Structures are given as structure tokens and as C-alpha cells.
Amino acid sequence: MADPRWAYEVVIVSFHSRGQLEQMLAGLPLDMPVVIIDNAKGADRVHELVADRPNGRYLDSGGGKGFAKAANMGIRSSTYEYVILGNPDSRPTVEIIEALVGDLRVDPTLVTSAATMKGLDGKPELGNGGWEPTPRRVLLHVLGAHKLAPSSALFAKPVPGKAMEPDWLTGACMAVRRQTFLDLGAFDETFYVYNEDMALGRAIREAGLHQKLRTDLLVPHGAGGSGAAKTWMLQMRGASMIRYMRKHNAPGRVNAMRSLLVAGYAGRTMLSRARGRDATAQEHAAYIKGLLVGPPKP
Numbered sequence: 585m586a587d588p589r590w591a592y593e594v595v596i597v598s599f600h601s602r603g604q605l606e607q608m609l610a611g612l613p614l615d616m617p618v619v620i621i622d623n624a625k626g627a628d629r630v631h632e633l634v635a636d637r638p639n640g641r642y643l644d645s646g647g648g649k650g651f652a653k654a655a656n657m658g659i660r661s662s663t664y665e666y667v668i669l670g671n672p673d674s675r676p677t678v679e680i681i682e683a684l685v686g687d688l689r690v691d692p693t694l695v696t697s698a699a700t701m702k703g704l705d706g707k708p709e710l711g712n713g714g715w716e717p718t719p720r721r722v723l724l725h726v727l728g729a730h731k732l733a734p735s736s737a738l739f740a741k742p743v744p745g746k747a748m749e750p751d752w753l754t755g756a757c758m759a760v761r762r763q764t765f766l767d768l769g770a771f772d773e774t775f776y777v778y779n780e781d782m783a784l785g786r787a788i789r790e791a792g793l794h795q796k797l798r799t800d801l802l803v804p805h806g807a808g809g810s811g812a813a814k815t816w817m818l819q820m821r822g823a824s825m826i827r828y829m830r831k832h833n834a835p836g837r838v839n840a841m842r843s844l845l846v847a848g849y850a851g852r853t854m855l856s857r858a859r860g861r862d863a864t865a866q867e868h869a870a871y872i873k874g875l876l877v878g879p880p881k882p
Contacts, residue, residue: 592666593617595658601672602628621654650776669755675804676757684759696795698758701805713750714739722841726848742799752785757803778824815870822874
């Protein structure tokens with residue numbers, strides 16, 4: 585049963601994320617409704633983190649379901665009007681969550697409202713959202729044009745307090761109008777992880793509805809929310825990007841965009857190796873592998 589004192593529930597997908605979850609939940613009221621969807625089949629006992637929370641729930645996804653399926657499981661089973669999607673390594677405050685929900689309350693055409701994620705350096709991250717892939721945007725992304733023109737390429741890097749309207753928003757700290765989200769088909773579960781947020785943005789626009797990026801609300805966010813290896817995740821990122829492009833573009837256009845991405849990341853791989861940054865080079869190479877051969881093995 586929903587607690588009438590709260591209008592929303594926080595939905596968190598966990599995969600070997602106990603340490604990050606402990607820190608995240610420590611900053612939220614004990615009675616705030618929270619559901620943890622465990623994609624690691626209880627390996628790190630994250631169920632213990634909601635055992636003493638009066639409005640806490642735990643769902644075991646069965647493991648290996650990917651973000652989209654696990655998040656949908658938590659959202660579909662919620663009894664609240666609004667849900668807050670949060671990454672285990674995000675650190676939202678009650679005030680920020682309330683501001684995001686407030687946006688949805690005053691505008692019935694608004695499906696999502698997301699905070700801006702900032703990195704360990706205190707600056708907004710690249711990837712708070714972004715735009716539909718086009719050959720021009722892919723080229724500008726490869727050239728790093730976002731550094732000079734934040735709205736020009738694939739991914740959004742907001743300027744604090746300056747309005748920005750990306751085509752899609754990341755779900756690292758996002759308020760969602762639950763029923764509208766479900767009516768739109770929820771997250772596209774053909775995406776294991778990555779690009780389900782891009783697909784949601786497309787569905788929102790096609791329905792004539794809206795989303796909002798709050799560049800005035802910055803939430804600390806750091807790497808390490810998932811136990812999966814970074815190269816595994818980056819290969820999956822490349823594979824998901826190609827899957828999305830194929831769903832919405834002609835083959836020739838897809839090949840052009842993939843060629844630009846491969847060439848660009850091949851250059852970054854060689855440059856990283858020349859600078860002795862072997863780990864970064866391996867990450868770029870993993871992304872290329874995803875673009876060319878698809879997702880890694882489970």
C-alpha cells in the first residue's frame with residue numbers, strides 16, 4: 585500500500601552495488617518509499633538495506649535482466665503516482681527530488697523531469713541527455729564539438745543554470761509520471777542497457793508530450809554504480825547505439841554513422857596508447873567492438 589505521506593517512490597536497479605546503495609540511502613529519509621530491484625540474485629544481500637525501512641521494498645529480478653527490464657519491474661509494481669529513477673552512485677537530496685516531482689505536478693504534459701548530474705570535479709557530466717543520432721551530430725561528436733557548442737553533437741553537457749532541451753534525458757536522477765510512462769510502453773526492453781532512455785525520449789516526443797532537464801539542480805554522480813567490468817559495459821554501449829540506429833534509420837545511414845564512430849574511436853584508441861593510457865585505450869576499443877560485432881557474451 586502506498587504511504588499517503590509520500591507522492592512518489594524511488595526506484596533503484598542494483599547490480600553488485602551495495603556499497604554505493606548504502607551511501608545513497610544514507611542521505612534519504614528512513615521512511616521515504618524505496619524499491620531496490622536486484623539484478624545480482626542476492627549476491628551482495630542488498631535486501632538488507634531496506635529491511636528496516638518502513639516503506640522499503642526489495643525485488644529479485646532473477647538476475648541478468650538488464651536495466652530496462654529491471655526498472656520496468658519496479659515501476660510497474662509501484663503504487664505511487666510518481667517514481668524517481670536513481671542510479672546507486674547518484675546522491676540526490678530530498679529537496680531536489682521534491683523539485684523534480686513539483687515540475688510534473690504543475691504541467692500535465694510533462695512526463696519526466698531530470699536533474700543534471702555532476703562528476704567528481706563538480707562540473708556537469710557529458711551525457712545528461714542528448715539528441716537523435718544523425719550523421720552531422722555523430723561527426724561533431726567525434727570531433728568533440730560539444731566542448732565549444734554544448735548542443736551541437738550527440739550528448740548533452742549542460743551549463744549550470746542555462747536552459748537546454750535535449751531529445752532524451754538520462755535516468756540517473758529523474759522524476760517520472762508513472763501511468764503516462766506505462767501508457768507509452770515503458771522502457772524498451774529490447775535494450776539490455778543503454779539507449780532505453782533515448783527510446784523513451786523518442787516515444788515522449790512522438791506522443792506530443794514533453795520532458796525537462798533541470799540545469800539548476802546538480803546531483804553528485806560518480807563511476808562505480810555497477811559491478812560489471814567497464815570494458816563489458818562499453819561494448820554494450822556501442823552495441824546498443826547500433827541497435828537504436830537500425831530501428832530508426834535506413835541501412836546506408838546507419839553504416840555512415842557507424843563508420844564515423846569507428847574511425848573516431850580508433851583515433852582515440854591510438855592516441856590513448858601513445859600517451860600510455862592503456863586502460864582508456866581498452867575502453868575505446870571495447871566500444872568499437874560493440875559497434876562492429878554487437879553485445880558481449882552474458
